[in-house]
Amino acid sequence: MEKLDIPQGTLDLMILTILVREPMHGYGISQRLAVLSHDQFHVNPGSLFPSLYRLEQDGKLKAEWRATANNRRAKYYRLTASGRRQLERHRARWNRVSFAVTSVLEGA
């Protein structure tokens, strides 16, 4: 089955959600996204990395180089306090949007 494109504007929300559990590097985020979406979503690194850089610039993420489990060096992103707040706001809004959309579709 063909994989889905990530809906406009939700990539940031997903990145923040994934990072709230533990810090992770870019490749890890893309893998985790595939797993969590039951392989429905495929994130293009050409979109993932610009998002990561912008979130970092906005102070939502903080990046540092660390060793991975396999003893490679990778750049790990973790959520800042501001990123946490952003996640809560976005999640609340997403919940309202998805509730509203579901309601409309079921009501029809």
Add this chain to the structure above:
Amino acid sequence: MTLPHRLMSMLRWIVRRDSAEQDLHDEMQAFVDMAAADRMRDGASPAEARRAAVIDLGGVEQTKERVRSGRHGAWLDDVARDVRYALRTCARNPGFTAVVVITLASGIGANTAIFSLVDTLMLRSLPVREPGQLVELLFKYPRDPRLNMYGWKHYERFRDQNHVFSDLVAMSAEPGHFQVTGPAYGPEVVDGTYVSGNFFEALGLQPAIGHLIGPEESQIGSPRAAVAVITWSYWQRRFNLDPAVLGTRLVVDNVPITIIGVTRPEFFGLQLGMDPPLWMPIALEPRLEQPSRLLDGSALVSVVGHLKRGVTREQAAAEMRVLDRPRLVELEARGHDVQWRSATTDVEPAGAGLSILRDRFASTLRLMMAAVGVLLLLASVNVASMLLARSAARRREMAVRVALGAGRLRVIRQVLTESLLLSTLGGGCGVLLAYFGAHALVTIIGSGRSPVGMPQPLQIPVHLDLPVLAFAAGAAITTTVLSGLVPAWHAFVSAPSSSLREIGTAAETRRWRRFGRGLVVAQVALSVILLSGAALFVRHLTDLRTVGLGFQSQSVLQITLDWSRSGYNREQIGASSRQMLDRMASVAGVRSATFAAMTPISGSGGGQFVNIQGFSESPDDRRRVSLNNVAPKYFETLGTPFIAGRDFAPEDEGGPRVAIVNQAMARYYFGASSPLGRQFTFEGQARPLEIIGVVGDAKYNDVHDTPPRTVYTNAFQGGNRWTFVLRTGMPPMSVVPHLRSVIHDTLPNVAIGRITTLAEQVDASILPERLIAMLSALFGVLAAMLVAIGLYGLLAYTVTRRTNEIGVRIAIGATGRDVIQMVLTSALGLVSAGLIVGVPAALWAKSYAATVLATVAASQAEAPITLPVNPIVPVAIAVIAMVAVALAASYVPARRAMQVDPMAALRCE
């Protein structure tokens, strides 16, 4: 928190670009490594896994670029890249860059320097309360400069009786010189000003420390009046900014005075050009001056005040005319001078300071501002044509960039960035030039004769402050827009359409070449205006220095002696002075020696009414004759021709009083008959003087004036304050050492005062004209150079473009002469076109220049002379200069054209 964070991050990307790039690169690499490792675990071969991982990433460089352009501040990154690219381009063509930067710097620098003076003298507000409402009172005696100078009793009357000012304050019309002894220094001579009790409060001035003079310090006779306020700069110079200065005693002319306060650093008084350190209540005057001029009401003060809300200057002037009337009537009665009836009273804005310097320099500065404006325009056009020529030469590069996918806007932004960079460099250098230029100008202005009552030299505080720098930035932006728009437009029009193949389409190239030629024509036209102006002003200056002076100013030395410590009385001074004449005349190199109460064009002088039996005139025509008191050989020494009669002789001493008159005097009083042997008396004196000689007319105290009717009296029959005047057979200053020793040997107790040359004295009096001539000549030469550069650039470019054609011509038999002729014809064609536009404009500008010269003369002279302003000669000079410039500029391109090797040229295509 987000915004600073974001800014920091943007900045890091720019400043630490390499490490940021490395970081990005490493991250991409890590991604590929991890993806490849996963694939290898699934059984792929290392090479295959890696390839798949890169594809998965979507291409390393592509992703990097998406990260870069997706970041905040990506535009900044682009700008930084444009700037870097522009810097590289500039560095690759150092010659081109230098010429452009120098051109812009001269234009911007000249404008900024002149503007800084305009700002200081005409625009900048005094640091006082409501400067917009501040006005000064002025009166004008016919043919004199306007003066703000009133007796104290009249000030009091104005203050108490007017209905138009919310306050009216007074300060000494001229600062006095006081001998001051401080706690740990002095005695030294310090300038000081008296002020009315309401001065500081009404002007809203605040102290830096302590308090300022108020009404309580202004009671005459009160011990509290023995106080002074000092200025910040004096506090700094003498007390090292020590706050303990408050309460310190100064001894001022033997009177102990307490310092009660210090003014703020920005305060210098109300008159630009002077900055007296000592400010004292006028109530102190009777203790410091004997006899007091305050008590008899004759102390002279300048009067300044704020207009009441809703009162216009015209209304205030109308009331002041009425209030000033009694004073003018009094002056008329006292001097038997009906001219006072025509005196006028005015109320003028004083928010930028009192008017003396403005009146003197305003028209000069306005003219210079116009000249530098033209120069800036010329520089812009010049740079535009240089950039255009280069952008034409860079079309191949532009086309390559377009072919590689650069957008049209991207290319234009690049071109504009280059213009902006050049303007910024030019502006920076320009401000630097302006800094030195403005200080040089201030020094030159200081070398001139100060207006009456102003210190010598003038202290003009020129700063490159915010308004001036803003102006420089404005000038730089103007040049960017003017000079950058054309090449940008060129890039806009030609970039997208020019595929590599299309370069050099004949029609398009021709259109831009025509435009480039138009720019050169404009340069020629503008510089004709500047050059003819320069020729006019230089000529006018030469005329002022020489035409109709009535004396020879070259090789004349003037020496004053300071008798104050000699202990001589008047008679002894007179006798010693006369003895000195022979000694001085015997010094090697001195041709003749004399002395005079006043030397020509010194700015000072005196006048008297004369009465002649049998001569009557209407009171309105009555004028004072100008006076001088001179020793024998005065006319010989100065080179004033003798018309009739004899010179004064030492033997006149003790004999009947004799006088020599000039032709203007003789003509007025005696018409065609001979004045020799006739007698006259000075008004108020009984003893007649007999006229024994007639001399040629000579200018008196100002070169702008026609020679007045003049009477010379014999220094051997009275007088005691003279300046020695020597005509030398060698450069005048070279006799000074010998002269010093002669004076010292003869009069050991007498100090030598000022030593100057007459030529310097004349020059000091025509400072505005010298300034105009000097600056306009400088600007004219600059303009000619800019034209030469512009023309050279265009011709060189044309010759390069036409190498093929020239090669063909030579191949089919054109001689070197033909080729040179071709280049010269096109150069002269351009110049002729420029002249067709420029000459009428120059002739039109001439009338403006003549008006300015007349205004300058009128601001200094009683009856200004009108030197003929020849409209043709300066323009002719400018035309010849332009043709010469054209020939010089075409020399190198013409030679290069002649040396084109036909075979090489043909093979090139």
